[in-house]
Amino acid sequence: MKRLFVTTILIYSALFSVAQTSSPNNRKIKNSDIKITNQILPLPIIDMHMHANKADFAGTPLAYCIQRDEWPVSATGTEWLETAMKDTTCKRKIMPQKTDEDVMNKTFAIMKRRNVYGVASGRLVEQWKAASPDRIIPSLLYRSDKNDPSPDSVRKLIQLGKYRVFGEIMAQYKGVAPNDPSLDPYWALLEEMNIPVGIHMGPTPMGAPYMPGWENVRARLHSPLLLEEVLIKYPRLRLYIMHAAWPMIDELLALMWVHPQVYVDISSLVTDFSKTAFKSYLTKIIESGFGNRVMYGSDQMVWPELLDIGIETIEKADYLTAKQKRDILYNNAARFLQLSETEIKRHHGN
Numbered sequence: 001m002k003r004l005f006v007t008t009i010l011i012y013s014a015l016f017s018v019a020q021t022s023s024p025n026n027r028k029i030k031n032s033d034i035k036i037t038n039q040i041l042p043l044p045i046i047d048m049h050m051h052a053n054k055a056d057f058a059g060t061p062l063a064y065c066i067q068r069d070e071w072p073v074s075a076t077g078t079e080w081l082e083t084a085m086k087d088t089t090c091k092r093k094i095m096p097q098k099t100d101e102d103v104m105n106k107t108f109a110i111m112k113r114r115n116v117y118g119v120a121s122g123r124l125v126e127q128w129k130a131a132s133p134d135r136i137i138p139s140l141l142y143r144s145d146k147n148d149p150s151p152d153s154v155r156k157l158i159q160l161g162k163y164r165v166f167g168e169i170m171a172q173y174k175g176v177a178p179n180d181p182s183l184d185p186y187w188a189l190l191e192e193m194n195i196p197v198g199i200h201m202g203p204t205p206m207g208a209p210y211m212p213g214w215e216n217v218r219a220r221l222h223s224p225l226l227l228e229e230v231l232i233k234y235p236r237l238r239l240y241i242m243h244a245a246w247p248m249i250d251e252l253l254a255l256m257w258v259h260p261q262v263y264v265d266i267s268s269l270v271t272d273f274s275k276t277a278f279k280s281y282l283t284k285i286i287e288s289g290f291g292n293r294v295m296y297g298s299d300q301m302v303w304p305e306l307l308d309i310g311i312e313t314i315e316k317a318d319y320l321t322a323k324q325k326r327d328i329l330y331n332n333a334a335r336f337l338q339l340s341e342t343e344i345k346r347h348h349g350n
């Protein structure tokens with residue numbers, strides 16, 4: 001709070017002095033004029049996993065349960081949906097935004113306050129990019145269904161400069177493994193075009209196969225080892241596993257050992273699970289020596305607060321060093337995305 005207050009005062013005084021000195025010529029304020037405000041930006045953060053969604057993307061407004069230490073139990077699979085709907089055991093809920101504008105503007109407000117740059121995918125990504133071209137890194141969502149763009153269309157969209165990242169690949173929700181032949185032309189294209197790619201491997205909604213629309217979800221598709229032949233076939237592919245393949249820690253460590261180019265993001269783990277469960281998973285990756293390939297992600301959909309909650313969990317983690325926090329929040333993603341020096345400087349306010 002204190003920092004924010006100081007920032008506000010400095011912005012005001014900088015603008016005021018610009019206005020004072022420029023008023024005789026009625027000169028417009030230029031970016032260089034307000035450089036002083038940039039120098040007090042918080043250290044930058046890259047969110048590798050955001051969604052630019054419509055507020056009604058899930059049909060009905062959904063409360064989001066965070067940092068859960070126990071999950072509901074169902075008598076049978078058939079009763080799971082009803083059990084989940086009636087569940088009252090959630091201790092901390094956050095509410096969704098009600099309009100498309102609120103989802104975007106409240107997300108942007110947090111991004112500005114915390115100096116966040118986000119890899120965003122979803123229906124509204126072009127609008128979000130147009131509204132905040134400096135902070136949104138557009139990514140092309142892939143659902144593994146008939147509405148996906150063909151490989152040729154993907155090539156054109158990338159050539160037009162509309163997307164810098166490919167993902168989230170949501171094949172797991174359709175029961176499609178990453179080594180399925182349907183994905184092969186996309187892997188080939190992304191390797192050829194040097195486009196980073198993120199694939200969902202990890203938690204879907206709990207009990208997903210017993211819910212309408214997710215009948216094909218299977219636990220075995222959490223396995224990151226399903227990526228192995230893809231990585232061998234396309235060794236120049238720049239791939240990150242979204243949700244860090246939770247809970248397959250042993251398989252993940254084996255994969256990260258054998259394939260040193262694979263990164264992970266910690267989205268949803270950092271907000272949905274108890275702090276102890278998150279710490280335990282993250283610590284195993286870091287203690288194995290792979291802390292330089294872990295990246296922050298919020299999985300923001302219609303709950304902008306997820307950004308604040310996840311970032312705070314990392315910033316306040318007493319089991320992480322200052323360097324590990326910076327690596328997770330920025331440095332690893334900047335390296336993975338191959339950001340230019342100019343872009344990195346700009347994120348730091350230089």
Ligand SMILES: [Zn+2]
Pocket residue numbers: 168200201242243
């Ligand atoms: Zn996901």
